[in-house]
Amino acid sequence: MEELSEPLENYIKEIYELEEIKGKAKVTDLIDAFHVSPGTISKAISRLEKMSLIERKNGLKLTPEGRRIAERLIRSHRLSERLLTDMLGLDWIRSHEIAHKLEHIWPDDVLEVIDSKLDKPSTCPHGHPIPGRKVDLGILLSEAGKGKYKVIMIVREEEWILREAERASLFPGKEIEVIDRDEDKVHIRVTDKEYVLSIPMAKEVMVSDR
Numbered sequence: 001m002e003e004l005s006e007p008l009e010n011y012i013k014e015i016y017e018l019e020e021i022k023g024k025a026k027v028t029d030l031i032d033a034f035h036v037s038p039g040t041i042s043k044a045i046s047r048l049e050k051m052s053l054i055e056r057k058n059g060l061k062l063t064p065e066g067r068r069i070a071e072r073l074i075r076s077h078r079l080s081e082r083l084l085t086d087m088l089g090l091d092w093i094r095s096h097e098i099a100h101k102l103e104h105i106w107p108d109d110v111l112e113v114i115d116s117k118l119d120k121p122s123t124c125p126h127g128h129p130i131p132g133r134k135v136d137l138g139i140l141l142s143e144a145g146k147g148k149y150k151v152i153m154i155v156r157e158e159e160w161i162l163r164e165a166e167r168a169s170l171f172p173g174k175e176i177e178v179i180d181r182d183e184d185k186v187h188i189r190v191t192d193k194e195y196v197l198s199i200p201m202a203k204e205v206m207v208s209d210r
């Protein structure tokens, strides 16, 4: 098979993550995620189709082979993040950035060593499941009514989102309470402190459905 370039690998990963969160991936989601032109995306999609890694079926869908490649990369990415935060003490913004490079380099047997040294974690530091390990999904904080919840994951690992999550102590596993909400804000309490989140930010936080 033709060697997969790093940009193509990144598209495959993104499609996997979109399927994971939204149930399916659309071309417009890819354009948004990579800030590239529709022409660039459609070229990449055609190549991936030719390589039988994706198919167009009510949006974009990974074939079993595409899924296998995506899972390998995502597993490597998420374990790399854990390695950088848990063992080296880096923050979750840098660990995500550096993991983009590391994910491409580990041989399979080294990845197994990393996994077992980390005690086979079920998620990355941002709450995304390591492929093959089960995590219960919930609802987005933007849709949550008043009440108590637990943070499950930060949906997109972009810098502004992770900074804002950090400011409001929104880490996976944290108990939070929605105390009030209106059209454009969600008011929450996290360990005795109150924070106001914008709706775009609240859409980036997945919480347990009670």
Ligand SMILES: [Zn+2]
Pocket: 078, 081, 096, 124, 125, 126, 127, 128, 157
């Ligand atoms: Zn992560």
